[in-house]
Amino acid sequence: MVELExxxxxxxxxxxxxxxxxRMLRDLTQGERSVGDLAQPxxxxxxxxxxHVKVLERAGLLQRRVQGRTHLCRLDPGALATAHEWISxxxxxxTSRLDVLEGLLRKEDAQKPSGDTHD
Structure with missing residues (x-):
């Protein structure tokens, strides 16, 4: 299992x-956006x-660069991929627990007399 600190x-x-x-992260999947672009919706x-951008940046979900007075953001999917591994x-x-339960239920159904129609 992937361990994140x-x-x-x-x-x-x-x-x-x-x-x-x-929503900001979703918008960044379309490419680099300025902070103003992210604020607009x-x-x-x-x-x-x-x-909001600072929270995303501290979490490692986006990278920001400054071009003149404009702050441009782009998605950094690494933290999302690692979180996905943790959730997985x-x-x-x-899934394994549900597979065990399904097996038990199938076994129980197989042991019922064939004429039994009660649940």
Whole structure:
């Protein structure tokens, strides 16, 4: 299982816990965007958008570069991929548990008399 240090994992899930930041990340899948571009769908100030960008940046979900007075952001998918691996561990755990349950239910059904129609 991939182990992320708790602060990094916490930062990723904190960043993803906000709908505005998730939308910003989705917008960045289309390519590099300025902070102003990221703010536009929300009619928020550049200062408010910048706070969201900083959270995403600290979580390692985006990279920012300055070009003149413009701050340009681009998606950094590494942290998302690592978080996905962490989640996948639990997906595999629950899938295996459900497979065991299915096997038990099938075994129980097979042991029922064929004329039994009661549930």
């Amino acid at each position: 708790a602060p990094q994992l916490d930062a990723v899930f904190h960043a993803l816990g906000d709908a505005t930041r998730r 929300f009619a928020m100030s550049l200062a408010a958008a910048s706070k 561990f639990y997906e595999r755990f629950w």
